Amino acid sequence: MALIHLSSPHVSNANSSPNMMRLVLIALLPGILAMTVFFGWGTLIQIALAATLALLFEAAVLRLRKRPVGFFLRDYSALVTAVLLAVALPPFSAWWVTATGIFVAIVIAKQLYGGLGNNPFNPAMVAYALLLVSFPVEMTRWTAPITQGGEGWQVASFIDTLRVIFGSVEPAFYDSFTGATPLDELRHRNGLTTEELWRQSDVLLNGVGAWYAVSAAWFMGGIFLLSRKVFTWHTPLSMLIALFLVASMFYGFDPDSYVSPIVHLGVGATMLGAFFIATDPVSSATSNRGKIVFGASIGVLIYIIRTWGNYPDAVAFSVLLLNLCAPFIDQYTQPRTYGHAKPNRGLKGKNQ
Amino acid sequence: MSTILTAVIVLFILAVLFGLLLGYASVRFRVEGNPIVDQIDAILPQTQCGQCGYPGCRPYAEAIANGDAINKCPPGGQATIEALADLLDVEPIPLDSEHGEEKPRSVAYIREDECIGCTKCIQACPVDAILGAAKQMHTVIASECTGCDLCVEPCPVDCIDMIPIETTPNTWKWPQPPSPMQLIATDTGRSIAASEVNS
Amino acid sequence: MSRVFSFHGGIHPPENKKQSTRAPIAKAPLPKQLVLPMQQHIGAAADPLVKVGDRVLKGQLIAEPIGRISASIHAPTSGTVVDIADYPVPHASGLSGECIVIEPDGEERWIEHQGLGDYRALKRADLIEHIRASGIAGMGGAGFPTDVKLHLSEDHIINTLIINAAECEPYITADDMLLREHANEVVGGIEVIAHLLRPSHVLIGIEDNKPNAIHALEAALKHCDLNIDLVVVPTKYPSGGERQLIKLLTNIEVPSGRIPADIGIVCQNVGTARAIYRAVHFGEPLISRIVTVTGDAVRHPRNLETLLGTPFSTLLEACDLRPDALSRLVMGGPMMGVTVDNDRIPVIKTTNCLIAATAQEMPPSPPARECIRCGMCEQACPAELLPQQLYWFSRGREFEKARHHNLFDCIECGACAYVCPSNIPLVQYYRFAKSEIRTEEREQRKADHARQRFEARQARLEREAAEKEARRKARAAEAARAQSQKAAATGNADSGAAQASGAPDIKQLKTAAAVARTKLKKAQKAYDEALAGNADNLKALEQALEEARQKAEQAEKALAGGVPPQSQGAQADTLKQLKTAAAVARTKLKKAQDALKNAEDKGLPGVDKLRQTVEALEQKAGEAEQALRDAEQKPAAAALNAAPESTASRPDSKALKQQVSIMRTKLKKAESALDSCEDATERSRLEAEVAELRTRFDAASTAFEQAEQALIDAAAKAGVDLKQLRIDAAMARATVTKTERALQKAEDDSERARLEQELSAARTRADALNQTLSQYE
Numbered sequence A: 001m002a003l004i005h006l007s008s009p010h011v012s013n014a015n016s017s018p019n020m021m022r023l024v025l026i027a028l029l030p031g032i033l034a035m036t037v038f039f040g041w042g043t044l045i046q047i048a049l050a051a052t053l054a055l056l057f058e059a060a061v062l063r064l065r066k067r068p069v070g071f072f073l074r075d076y077s078a079l080v081t082a083v084l085l086a087v088a089l090p091p092f093s094a095w096w097v098t099a100t101g102i103f104v105a106i107v108i109a110k111q112l113y114g115g116l117g118n119n120p121f122n123p124a125m126v127a128y129a130l131l132l133v134s135f136p137v138e139m140t141r142w143t144a145p146i147t148q149g150g151e152g153w154q155v156a157s158f159i160d161t162l163r164v165i166f167g168s169v170e171p172a173f174y175d176s177f178t179g180a181t182p183l184d185e186l187r188h189r190n191g192l193t194t195e196e197l198w199r200q201s202d203v204l205l206n207g208v209g210a211w212y213a214v215s216a217a218w219f220m221g222g223i224f225l226l227s228r229k230v231f232t233w234h235t236p237l238s239m240l241i242a243l244f245l246v247a248s249m250f251y252g253f254d255p256d257s258y259v260s261p262i263v264h265l266g267v268g269a270t271m272l273g274a275f276f277i278a279t280d281p282v283s284s285a286t287s288n289r290g291k292i293v294f295g296a297s298i299g300v301l302i303y304i305i306r307t308w309g310n311y312p313d314a315v316a317f318s319v320l321l322l323n324l325c326a327p328f329i330d331q332y333t334q335p336r337t338y339g340h341a342k343p344n345r346g347l348k349g350k351n352q
Numbered sequence B: 001m002s003t004i005l006t007a008v009i010v011l012f013i014l015a016v017l018f019g020l021l022l023g024y025a026s027v028r029f030r031v032e033g034n035p036i037v038d039q040i041d042a043i044l045p046q047t048q049c050g051q052c053g054y055p056g057c058r059p060y061a062e063a064i065a066n067g068d069a070i071n072k073c074p075p076g077g078q079a080t081i082e083a084l085a086d087l088l089d090v091e092p093i094p095l096d097s098e099h100g101e102e103k104p105r106s107v108a109y110i111r112e113d114e115c116i117g118c119t120k121c122i123q124a125c126p127v128d129a130i131l132g133a134a135k136q137m138h139t140v141i142a143s144e145c146t147g148c149d150l151c152v153e154p155c156p157v158d159c160i161d162m163i164p165i166e167t168t169p170n171t172w173k174w175p176q177p178p179s180p181m182q183l184i185a186t187d188t189g190r191s192i193a194a195s196e197v198n199s
Numbered sequence C: 001m002s003r004v005f006s007f008h009g010g011i012h013p014p015e016n017k018k019q020s021t022r023a024p025i026a027k028a029p030l031p032k033q034l035v036l037p038m039q040q041h042i043g044a045a046a047d048p049l050v051k052v053g054d055r056v057l058k059g060q061l062i063a064e065p066i067g068r069i070s071a072s073i074h075a076p077t078s079g080t081v082v083d084i085a086d087y088p089v090p091h092a093s094g095l096s097g098e099c100i101v102i103e104p105d106g107e108e109r110w111i112e113h114q115g116l117g118d119y120r121a122l123k124r125a126d127l128i129e130h131i132r133a134s135g136i137a138g139m140g141g142a143g144f145p146t147d148v149k150l151h152l153s154e155d156h157i158i159n160t161l162i163i164n165a166a167e168c169e170p171y172i173t174a175d176d177m178l179l180r181e182h183a184n185e186v187v188g189g190i191e192v193i194a195h196l197l198r199p200s201h202v203l204i205g206i207e208d209n210k211p212n213a214i215h216a217l218e219a220a221l222k223h224c225d226l227n228i229d230l231v232v233v234p235t236k237y238p239s240g241g242e243r244q245l246i247k248l249l250t251n252i253e254v255p256s257g258r259i260p261a262d263i264g265i266v267c268q269n270v271g272t273a274r275a276i277y278r279a280v281h282f283g284e285p286l287i288s289r290i291v292t293v294t295g296d297a298v299r300h301p302r303n304l305e306t307l308l309g310t311p312f313s314t315l316l317e318a319c320d321l322r323p324d325a326l327s328r329l330v331m332g333g334p335m336m337g338v339t340v341d342n343d344r345i346p347v348i349k350t351t352n353c354l355i356a357a358t359a360q361e362m363p364p365s366p367p368a369r370e371c372i373r374c375g376m377c378e379q380a381c382p383a384e385l386l387p388q389q390l391y392w393f394s395r396g397r398e399f400e401k402a403r404h405h406n407l408f409d410c411i412e413c414g415a416c417a418y419v420c421p422s423n424i425p426l427v428q429y430y431r432f433a434k435s436e437i438r439t440e441e442r443e444q445r446k447a448d449h450a451r452q453r454f455e456a457r458q459a460r461l462e463r464e465a466a467e468k469e470a471r472r473k474a475r476a477a478e479a480a481r482a483q484s485q486k487a488a489a490t491g492n493a494d495s496g497a498a499q500a501s502g503a504p505d506i507k508q509l510k511t512a513a514a515v516a517r518t519k520l521k522k523a524q525k526a527y528d529e530a531l532a533g534n535a536d537n538l539k540a541l542e543q544a545l546e547e548a549r550q551k552a553e554q555a556e557k558a559l560a561g562g563v564p565p566q567s568q569g570a571q572a573d574t575l576k577q578l579k580t581a582a583a584v585a586r587t588k589l590k591k592a593q594d595a596l597k598n599a600e601d602k603g604l605p606g607v608d609k610l611r612q613t614v615e616a617l618e619q620k621a622g623e624a625e626q627a628l629r630d631a632e633q634k635p636a637a638a639a640l641n642a643a644p645e646s647t648a649s650r651p652d653s654k655a656l657k658q659q660v661s662i663m664r665t666k667l668k669k670a671e672s673a674l675d676s677c678e679d680a681t682e683r684s685r686l687e688a689e690v691a692e693l694r695t696r697f698d699a700a701s702t703a704f705e706q707a708e709q710a711l712i713d714a715a716a717k718a719g720v721d722l723k724q725l726r727i728d729a730a731m732a733r734a735t736v737t738k739t740e741r742a743l744q745k746a747e748d749d750s751e752r753a754r755l756e757q758e759l760s761a762a763r764t765r766a767d768a769l770n771q772t773l774s775q776y777e
């Protein structure tokens, strides 16, 4: 008969962590599709490469740590990390860039900290930031999107893409269809006003459409996840609103030297970050109010780094910085418990 | 020259100011701390059994405050050692088995029809938990007994038993659920330790 | 007015309520035995009033409450009390508690009972007392004694009475069915409660998934002149939690750590209301309740009107259990209930549901994964806690932090564990942490208490010592005065003093003897030291010693001579003195022996002298003991002759006994010294000592035995002194156990053999004594 001491509740709903990870993977599909359409085969190849490597690394480390390999592989978290990193990398990055990134993400940022649930930083973003710092050239060479003269798609066929990624073509060929991203373009403005820059630059004039489309795809995926209650609205919404508000403020103040808020929301990794990266539960704040603070801070930081920082895109750094602050935010944003006049603040207890 | 002088003077004034500030703060915000002996004594189990080698918990608390080892109290066991280590900011060490082993809590029980009324146990009991008079039957007030064992030896007819306290539904504790790792891992202690290092 | 508010969180688990509402409430069959735990409520356990073998009538009080928060227990049917002992009780621990077991006679004969008639005419205190006497405790789950809540209007202003009919847990339909079939009784009970508490309005909270019950209630309320609002709340777990329901109906939160009455609200369950109705209008105590028996493993899930104490097995059988399909038996609802491993556990006042679940219905939960901090739990928590943080702290045993995160505001509703995608048994962690904290607190309280007592005792001992010291000083002063007086008196008249002031004389002599003894001791010590150091002035010292000894002897002789054979009353005194003298002599002898042995071992000069001393001392000790024995035997014999049935022969055997025990202790000490001894020569010396001690011990025990034998004979002749005999028996038994213990510890073979012999001897003696004892008993 029954075992004793089984604690209640005796029923639970079917939503399991692996299931949630699967939902995230599904929600990533429209964005992946959009990227493939606009930037060529590169994205798909990167995803395949990253996923394979991630699973291999994860299995290897689990074996080293004497953990049940199958059980943990089936939680899909390694796959999610791999896909997130793969879509964040330029589609034509060399294979060793991806491999280094995955190694850092899975082995160092995740497993060395104790595996899923114990990592203080978002693994994909740790890897991305590291790659950005180590290989700045490789990391800023994006494919020109199909909307920009329609070349990328035709020039780099599947085979060519493979050859680019695995490093057996001339750099000249490679250069012929890659270029800067809109954010790069907007950074290195050489004294032009935004208006002039916009009219002058091919990337901005024609290429930005592709970026908007991809962002829209990420946004759709995010809405899907929200509807499935995989995360709450607090983080993404507060992040987007904060970014929008700060950007509008400066834009309204001086439209010549600052970029419009729409562009901020639409290009780069803003949408991807808002819905898929900042919402990573493990490394973000927990309470609802905490999530709002967390998201809003990321939004503001993104703007600051994009506008005055040294790197074109800022999602990774902002998220990592806020990951660092998450425990602190948690301590000061405890919800007001039922029956208490005001929430508890800070931590009690001798340690820490 | 004058710049150097200015700098020196400014620094000096600053130093004086901060010194005053600090001095004021240390007076104003002084934490009226319990003397350490009281704090230690509050952690010790107050069984007063003397197994630590001191005549009661308070003397041992004083000894600890003067630098004695914290692992000599068997009734308190590992939990007490850890609390002491936490209080004194030292590494917890395992219980010194020389002083005895951690045993389940118990109470003394006098088999009353065998008691000859010698009052020896009354004299031995550190917390006056035994009731009786010369040549009368004695009995233990169970709620006051700390289970220190001291009354057992003096009894000439050996009629005192130490009975382990049984868990009743009212004192029963929920067990700690096995940690997520242990549930599924077929692994050994080594890797559990490793996981603790990692996490 | 009846607006519905909302509370944070909550979940919507599958309801599974339809199964058990198809059939009307039926009566559960009468089981062979009813087991009534003494603790069916929160608070102190009740105290049995009946004995095994008593016949009880239905509704008879069989256990009375102890203290204010407690509830009485009544016999659910007529029959015989067959046992009062520990049986498994419905508790998460699966432990046992005190129960009264009644074997029904099937006649269901009621004790005389009747309703109160017009309860409004009664004093409120009397009415509440009647309810208390009916043993009613909250029937919703916690089981808080109802009368305590009804008293609340005395020191609180109660403006709202909330009747909890929400019944939010899945599966349970006991309240639902109760309302469908007995809504009138429930409303009648509410009237009584309202009469007692005088609230300004009454709210009934019910979930919208019970339309039939709502209809029935509405119909019943039509005949009620009270202002009762029926508030239908949306179905959401846990809206039936007291605090959540209050928030739902009034939008007020009960402050943490307080009770609803502090904000003017009292909650009662519908089942309780009905029990109050039955008690007030029919005089029926709480002896039965409605239990939902459901789950896929029973073929006919339904609600049963069940006598308290009915074992679960009877209910399951009545609902057609499929035993092989049963995988988990849950008492209570699926969210907060506890599993039981034993189907003989009885129904108590708080048992509202029994779920016989199949493995498909409640599958074992998959292995827990690490918390991914997804925050689902937080969204579901009705107490607005951070369950994931609480989980981390509980798991890491950081209880202080857990408390800071309001662990004790957790109502253990299970909503968090229900939604957790990592399948972490969160609630168990909280329960674990809570019980650890509670135990810690209990122990801390106990420790503080012990410290207080210890310090008080310490203070007392010090005071006593100080007093003793003061008394001693006073006595010394007194003695000095007496002496000077005495000197004066001796100077005046020698003749009268001998008789009239015999006592001071003796005292003085005693002092003199004591002084002499001390001197002797000192001299001896000096001599010993000198001996050890091979000093030159050995001769002189020897002389001094001899002198001192002589003086001591004189003094003692004088003392012995000076103690006249006084009247019978003073004999005890003499006896005591003699005893002391004997003891002193023995000690001296022992010391001398030690010194001798020492000297012998070391081959020092003056050994012969010492030996002589020892012999002399031995003789003296022998004399002293002889004197003691004589003195002891005289009165004893006299008393024995005078009154054969008197217990005067006791001192003799007692003294002997004491001697034996002293000997035993000494022997033990010597033996342990021997055990720990390393050095060979030392060892041999110790061995010799042990051997000697053993002979003496044997002699003493033989003497004791003889005395005892004599005593027993005397007792046999002159009626029996049972107590003494019993003590002896206990003593003998103690010897046996002690020897046994020693035997267990003994390693050495020869030692073992010896001990075994001793053990068997001790056993025989114990047996003999026991036999004698049993003869007389």
Ligand code: SF4
Binding pocket: B044, B045, B046, B047, B048, B049, B050, B051, B052, B053, B054, B055, B056, B057, B058, B060, B072, B073, B074, B075, B076
């Ligand atoms: S060993 Fe006994 S006396 Fe010493 S501290 Fe522990 S409980 Fe107190």
Ligand code: SF4
Binding pocket: B107, B108, B124, B125, B126, B127, B128, B129, B130, B140, B144, B145, B146, B147, B148, B149, B150, B151, B152
């Ligand atoms: S009764 Fe015995 S065991 Fe209990 S406290 Fe007193 S001496 Fe110790």
Ligand code: SF4
Binding pocket: C370, C371, C372, C373, C374, C375, C376, C377, C378, C387, C388, C391, C416, C419, C420, C421, C422, C423, C424, C426
């Ligand atoms: S629901 Fe479970 S996994 Fe999610 S935060 Fe809560 S405890 Fe962690």
Ligand code: SF4
Binding pocket: C377, C380, C381, C382, C383, C384, C385, C387, C409, C410, C411, C412, C413, C414, C415, C416, C417, C426, C427, C430
């Ligand atoms: S069990 Fe406690 S922590 Fe979990 S949801 Fe219920 S009240 Fe919140």
